[in-house]
Amino acid sequence: MTTKNWIQKNTRSLAGKTVAVSGSTGGIGRQLCAHLCDLGADLILLDRSRERSVALGESLRAAHPSLKVSYITVDLEDMGAVRSAAEELLRRGVDFLILNAGAYHIPRHRCDTGYDNVFMINFVSPYYLARRLLPHVASRGGRVVAVGSIAHGYSRTDPDDIDFSTRKKSSKVYGNAKRYLMFSLLGLREHRDSVSVTHPGITLTNITAHYPKLIFAIIKHPMKVIFMSPRRASLCILAGIFDQRSDGNCWTGPGIFNVWGTPKLRPLSTCTEGEAARIRETAEEILGRVETENR
Numbered sequence: 001m002t003t004k005n006w007i008q009k010n011t012r013s014l015a016g017k018t019v020a021v022s023g024s025t026g027g028i029g030r031q032l033c034a035h036l037c038d039l040g041a042d043l044i045l046l047d048r049s050r051e052r053s054v055a056l057g058e059s060l061r062a063a064h065p066s067l068k069v070s071y072i073t074v075d076l077e078d079m080g081a082v083r084s085a086a087e088e089l090l091r092r093g094v095d096f097l098i099l100n101a102g103a104y105h106i107p108r109h110r111c112d113t114g115y116d117n118v119f120m121i122n123f124v125s126p127y128y129l130a131r132r133l134l135p136h137v138a139s140r141g142g143r144v145v146a147v148g149s150i151a152h153g154y155s156r157t158d159p160d161d162i163d164f165s166t167r168k169k170s171s172k173v174y175g176n177a178k179r180y181l182m183f184s185l186l187g188l189r190e191h192r193d194s195v196s197v198t199h200p201g202i203t204l205t206n207i208t209a210h211y212p213k214l215i216f217a218i219i220k221h222p223m224k225v226i227f228m229s230p231r232r233a234s235l236c237i238l239a240g241i242f243d244q245r246s247d248g249n250c251w252t253g254p255g256i257f258n259v260w261g262t263p264k265l266r267p268l269s270t271c272t273e274g275e276a277a278r279i280r281e282t283a284e285e286i287l288g289r290v291e292t293e294n295r
């Protein structure tokens with residue numbers, strides 16, 4: 001099925017709805033924003049670079065002259081900025097919050113909260129935004145849509161090394177943070193109908209461009225051919241706004257081997273009930289800490 005056909009069959013107008021997208025300046029984010037504009041949504045772009053954010057907003061407006069777009073600058077490593085962004089989102093009003101920003105193979109350090117920066121960007125900050133915004137979006141019939149990853153299955157969480165700060169392998173550090181994000185949000189039973197967990201499969205963006213230069217130069221072109229384009233992969237995130245909710249743990253991603261094809265909602269059986277309960281508990285402890293500390 002073509003991207004256009006899938007959109008026609010599986011989405012509806014978002015006219016009058018406000019969608020906030022984090023990481024809109026990234027490979028998937030900008031394609032997702034283009035789809036959202038086609039559906040008539042108003043956008044709030046949540047990015048760490050205001051300049052890139054505004055450039056994106058202007059290019060979207062060039063194609064959709066009636067687009068209402070505004071900006072919030074936030075670095076997800078900075079808890080103070082994340083708290084302010086949440087308050088600003090509540091003030092402006094949001095129907096859908098898409099937690100799309102993410103980072104994989106980046107220089108590591110400890111943030112002011114005491115957590116590893118990869119854990120902050122991929123879990124602590126998006127979890128805080130989700131918890132703060134959920135009652136608000138739910139009251140408007142909207143949702144929080146989180147972007148997970150296949151990498152969440154690379155290892156189990158470790159209560160003795162919550163943010164994996166002692167681990168070296170990027171895939172595991174990133175996967176652990178995504179695992180926290182996915183199962184903490186899926187565990188919010190009272191908001192079950194207002195949370196979607198999605199993933200894009202594998203697509204060539206900055207996040208997948210982390211290999212040594214020579215290797216990347218060799219694999220770049222085959223990757224473009226083998227994997228879906230960011231435009232098509234972003235359908236899986238868009239689907240999080242519209243897919244049917246179900247009772248068990250589910251996520252939406254590419255239908256064929258979680259890598260190719262149109263979005264499909266499917267069960268997630270990669271975490272035991274015991275581990276998921278521990279993730280939920282730890283997530284709430286972290287939330288309590290970052291809500292009050294470093295103010």
Ligand SMILES: NC(=O)c1ccc[n+]([C@@H]2O[C@H](COP(=O)([O-])OP(=O)(O)OC[C@H]3O[C@@H](n4cnc5c(N)ncnc54)[C@H](OP(=O)(O)O)[C@@H]3O)[C@@H](O)[C@H]2O)c1
Binds near residue numbers: 052208
């Ligand atoms: N591409 C894939 O194959 C793949 C697979 C599984 C999951 N994902 C997930 O898909 C989402 C989008 O990733 P992508 O593929 O589009 O990668 P990308 O092109 O690298 O985009 C990542 C976005 O996150 C933003 N970001 C990174 N660190 C940030 C920080 N400290 N504060 C605020 N924003 C920050 C980036 O901002 P800048 O523009 O300023 O750099 C960028 O907009 C991520 O959650 C990623 O984990 C991607």
